[in-house]
Amino acid sequence: MSTLLQVDAIECRYDQLVITRDISFSLNQGDICCLLGPSGCGKTTLLRTIAGFDPVYSGSISLNGSIISSPDTLIEPEERRIGMVFQDYALFPHLTIRENIAFGLRKLSKQEKGERVTEMLDLVNMRDLIDRYPHELSGGQQQRVALARALAPRPQMILLDEPFSNLDSELRKHLGLEVRRILKSQNISGVLVTHDQTEAFAMADYVGVLNQGRMQQWDTPYNLYHEPANQFVANFVGQGYLIPGQLQDHNKVSTEVGIIEGNRAYPWADGTDVDVLLRPDDIIENPSGSITAIVDQYTFAGSATHYRLRLPSGLIVESMFNSHAEYDIGDPVRIEVKADHLILFNNNVKDNPVSV
Template identity: 80%
Template sequence: MSALLQVDGIECRYDQLVITQDISFALNQGDICCLLGPSGCGKTTLLRTIAGFDQVYAGQIKLNGELISSPSMMLQPEQRQVGMVFQDYALFPHLSIADNIGFGLRKLSDSDKKKRVHEMLELVNMQELAERYPHELSGGQQQRVALARALAPRPQLILLDEPFSNLDFELRKHLGLEVRRILKALNISAVLVTHDQTEAFAMADYVGVLNQGRLQQWDTPFNLYHEPRNRFVANFVGQGYFVPGVLKEHHKVETEVGLFEGNRAYPWPEGTEVDVLLRPDDIIENPQGHIKATVEQHTFAGSATLYRLRLPSGQIVESMFNSHAEYSIGEQVCIEMKADHLILFKKDESCASLAR
């Protein structure tokens, strides 16, 4: 089965400034993907290129097997069967909610248009608000209207440009799951742009991590967290710190916090200096533990507290403790390591690939 969206070797430029380079990925029908990365990494430019707002300098984009962008041609946005949901919603203030949703349905008869608008209102659970105007709605309601309007023409693909960034955390989380449910119910593929990895992991089947215009890794959220391809992905996805160590065997490494024996083997010779990625769930509180760390900072998060700890060498790590455990800044706490899934990088390689 061929991919619905195929992006091959895309390079985007503004004048002579290179924004993205050699980006390739594919998206199947019904899949939701997220372009994740820091500000300025090129993710919005890439989304605009897929939408047809920006020309590609090199490479090509195909939608359902049809070429829609290359250096020599660019199918106009309205001809692409692609829906777009913008960060600022872009609703028409002088039109009712029903008229906003039906705006792009000019080719339908009046009866079919009315039926489609009613279907979209039901889909986003806003039947009772059809005659209201955008300024009478909350931010979350406006976002649902924007989604319904983008879905109404039944596009092959939906593009979402940081659609929840103007909403508070709880609403963002709820609406993200609701949007995923709607897209999955309709079997519509989507590309979401965000800098929020929690949002990306909750919504996406696949995540593409970008940095400085290059795609660092395209993978499932699980693999990005547990199998980061390089140091940037390891640092950007999830919380974690690197602790220096020395490889003892292909699956063992000695560090200041003890000997780790993992479930994977690395091809480097014994004695190789490495950095071990330790995430908060790799470090646990243990009153009988042999390692004493000093509390530098703590952040209460309800059921757990995130502690920033300084090891005897001065190395910083983080750990999630049960919220019933209370330690003050400057206090010492006994810990132990429970990392059996080793993620190692060579000391002298800034972007080393993981062993496979």
């Protein structure tokens, strides 16, 4: 599989304000990646830099082996063969759907334009709406048209800047999977910007987690969830929370909720104070469990209920119970830990290793 996009140690600035520092990652042809992080972390700036709207201060960006951005090079956006789908769709209100999609196809003949427009509308299942105007469409339909317009010139890559943020949650989920299907069917690479980890995990082959302008981890969704590189990633991805413990025998830790043993070994001495990463699915209800917690808060979510539980020490942990298990605030519940992984962070070590 060939590398399509290569980002090497780029730094982006607005005047003298540093927005991103030392960002590096690569994307293969046909893969979809997501830039994930909180507001203000530099996601959109990085996307705009890849598109060619903003320059780089240092480092370089290459597409198919050719540099398209560096301190000395800036290939214009229209020459990069990169499509862009904006958060607000950016459709021309005075043009029909047909005319919006054909807008960037000036070099094609009239017949070729018509064929390409029809092909794109078939791809997004909207041929019946070809002569409508944007204001006559729903938000989801407008987003499909925006995608079709971006795909029409046959770009090498598509950039999507929080494209589903204006849609309701169910439509976001459906449209996200649909966009992934369309890009995969065309073997077109995509770079998605979002702050929604569910969206990122559903759409992307690789996810880059950013914070304060730096790449915290670039990895598969599975590895981000199970092997976070640091505490920021652990907390940001997958509803993680940390409880204190003491390391024993390099691969197990003593905590308030019992001994947790996993398949990772750590280099620190026995008795080292550590923080243990747990997820809601690591703590389960068990009437015979040795730990009694008090329900502090709960949220019913259909097939499961998300509980916040207060341990005897006052520490709060979280768990997902089957929705048939009903507890009210203040009720006692017996629990146990069922974690086959062991993710530890030593607060005395900078840039904690995940494992050795």
